Amino acid sequence: MAKVVAVTGNEAVAYALKQVNPDVSAAYPITPATDIMQRFTSYVSNGQVKTEMVLAESEHSAMSGCIGASAAGGRVMTATSSQGMALMWEELFIASGSRLPIVMALVNRALSAPLNIHGDHSDGMGARDCGWIQLWSENAQEAYDNTIQAFRIAEHMDIRLPAMVCLDGFIISHSIERMEYIDDDAVKNFVGEFKALNPLLDIEHPVSYGPLILTDYYMEYRKAHAEVMSKVSKVVLDAAKEFEKISGRKYGLFETYRLDDAEIGLVILNSAAGTSKDVIDSFREKGIKAGLLKPRLFRPFPYEEIGNALKNLKAVCVLDRADAFGGSYGPLFIDIAASLYPHKNGPVLMNKIYGLGGRDYLPGHAELVLNELVDIAKTGKVKMIKEYIGVRE
Amino acid sequence: MKLKGWKDVNPGAVCTEAGSALKFKTGSWRAYRPKWVEENCIQCLFCWAYCPDMAVFVKDGKMTGFNYDYCKGCGICALECPGKKGNKAIVMEEEGK
Ligand code: SF4
Ligand code: SF4
Numbered sequence: 389m390a391k392v393v394a395v396t397g398n399e400a401v402a403y404a405l406k407q408v409n410p411d412v413s414a415a416y417p418i419t420p421a422t423d424i425m426q427r428f429t430s431y432v433s434n435g436q437v438k439t440e441m442v443l444a445e446s447e448h449s450a451m452s453g454c455i456g457a458s459a460a461g462g463r464v465m466t467a468t469s470s471q472g473m474a475l476m477w478e479e480l481f482i483a484s485g486s487r488l489p490i491v492m493a494l495v496n497r498a499l500s501a502p503l504n505i506h507g508d509h510s511d512g513m514g515a516r517d518c519g520w521i522q523l524w525s526e527n528a529q530e531a532y533d534n535t536i537q538a539f540r541i542a543e544h545m546d547i548r549l550p551a552m553v554c555l556d557g558f559i560i561s562h563s564i565e566r567m568e569y570i571d572d573d574a575v576k577n578f579v580g581e582f583k584a585l586n587p588l589l590d591i592e593h594p595v596s597y598g599p600l601i602l603t604d605y606y607m608e609y610r611k612a613h614a615e616v617m618s619k620v621s622k623v624v625l626d627a628a629k630e631f632e633k634i635s636g637r638k639y640g641l642f643e644t645y646r647l648d649d650a651e652i653g654l655v656i657l658n659s660a661a662g663t664s665k666d667v668i669d670s671f672r673e674k675g676i677k678a679g680l681l682k683p684r685l686f687r688p689f690p691y692e693e694i695g696n697a698l699k700n701l702k703a704v705c706v707l708d709r710a711d712a713f714g715g716s717y718g719p720l721f722i723d724i725a726a727s728l729y730p731h732k733n734g735p736v737l738m739n740k741i742y743g744l745g746g747r748d749y750l751p752g753h754a755e756l757v758l759n760e761l762v763d764i765a766k767t768g769k770v771k772m773i774k775e776y777i778g779v780r781e
Numbered sequence: 782m783k784l785k786g787w788k789d790v791n792p793g794a795v796c797t798e799a800g801s802a803l804k805f806k807t808g809s810w811r812a813y814r815p816k817w818v819e820e821n822c823i824q825c826l827f828c829w830a831y832c833p834d835m836a837v838f839v840k841d842g843k844m845t846g847f848n849y850d851y852c853k854g855c856g857i858c859a860l861e862c863p864g865k866k867g868n869k870a871i872v873m874e875e876e877g878k
Contacts (some may be wrong), residue, residue, distance in 0.1 A: 487793030548792055586795045596796040604784060609794055611787040 397528040397560035402427035404535035407575040411462030414442035414453025418472035420557040421495040447472040451479035458488035461587025470497035484519030489542035490550040497557040506746020507557035509710040513719040521551035522687035529567040531555040556659040617688040641690040650679030652761035667754035695727035701735040702765035811854030813873040821870035828858035
């Protein structure tokens with residue numbers, strides 16, 4: 389029987405980790421993720437999990453410890469945010485390139501400078517190309533569900549890649565919501581016994597991790613990694629099907645909300661999708677065919693499926709809670725535009741940057757954007773493709 | 782040796798064959814070659830102990846020369862070699878000369 393609880397996003401993730409009961413965790417505190425590991429270390433101290441907890445001296449060391457433990461043959465997890473993940477940067481690539489199925493909660497927080505502790509997606513977007521799987525979560529329930537599923541996806545024998553579960557700092561990590569916990573046994577059975585692949589501690593079969601691979605083989609390894617990425621979608625969908633059996637909750641590669649017959653649509657990640665859905669309802673009540681798409685599996689990005697889901701709309705606004713300072717568009721917009729590239733008569737696109745550094749995303753913002761989309765759908769013309777919203781002039 | 786294609790490489794570049802570094806001959810990296818001057822050698826085996834590779838041959842407890850398949854020419858052995866009466870038993874010579 390599921391248990392209904394009122395908990396914060398961090399509490400929910402910590403509880404999922406307790407239920408999974410990994411072999412090893414190495415972590416270093418950083419706001420707003422601190423709370424996850426603080427709660428988890430209490431489980432360790434109270435003997436409620438058998439995890440070997442390593443309190444590292446930095447995030448660089450925390451991820452290094454996770455890599456070592458994962459290569460040794462253990463089920464491994466950690467959590468971080470923002471600067472913490474920035475300090476793990478080097479290790480993120482080593483974890484994925486070595487195909488180590490580490491699970492990490494990333495409580496999304498803005499990157500410094502200027503220093504800011506609040507929620508935006510610049511940390512996760514900065515790590516989008518590091519070869520990890522990324523699952524994004526709208527609320528505490530999704531963060532909890534994604535954390536449990538992440539182990540199964542990452543550790544799948546066809547995949548063996550690290551996975552991060554993203555949730556919005558403070559907005560989700562520190563707000564209390566009503567949600568459901570699955571029974572311990574059901575979670576345990578769902579993630580299953582950990583199967584090691586080429587563990588360092590198997591002294592009967594000695595192996596080495598991290599060899600030097602030069603011009604003669606590097607490309608073959610990169611191609612193999614790219615190929616594995618292409619198999620992730622299927623494993624995510626299979627895991628979701630199994631997960632539905634124990635939770636009653638449906639998951640896909642992305643969520644669509646009133647999108648089937650929509651003419652205008654929003655694409656938005658994480659917590660702001662909730663606010664947007666509310667506003668979409670009010671537009672629907674006015675007879676305006678508005679809908680929404682919320683990516684869940686952001687890496688690897690399901691280009692084909694998302695392109696197909698959006699191709700028949702007239703106008704779409706991609707809302708980015710991070711800017712990519714590349715002189716072009718926000719990171720989510722770039723991927724959405726790429727997914728629509730094969731569709732000649734796809735929707736007109738625009739890109740709004742919102743909510744940086746934890747700035748509130750309000751229903752009024754969604755209304756503004758949807759009203760603009762109504763005009764664009766009529767005229768086919770966009771005034772400004774990319775624009776910041778909720779910013780003072 | 783025929784190189785493997787991407788479908789056949791080990792996940793994560795993990796080496797599953799113990800001691801396979803033996804197959805990777807690094808001697809071609811060498812720009813300077815250590816030369817053993819036997820008459821100055823006092824058989825202290827510093828060269829063997831300091832060599833960061835395993836490129837010093839030792840037989841029956843005695844230094845007998847270098848394994849040029851693996852010696853990278855770093856010169857550590859030559860630096861550490863005490864030699865005899867101030868005369869080094871290892872000298873570095875430029876390759877190709
Ligand atoms: S030059 Fe360097 S690698 Fe070669 S034998 Fe001397 S110490 Fe070893
Ligand atoms: S360090 Fe020099 S003296 Fe000592 S064993 Fe080696 S070559 Fe001989």
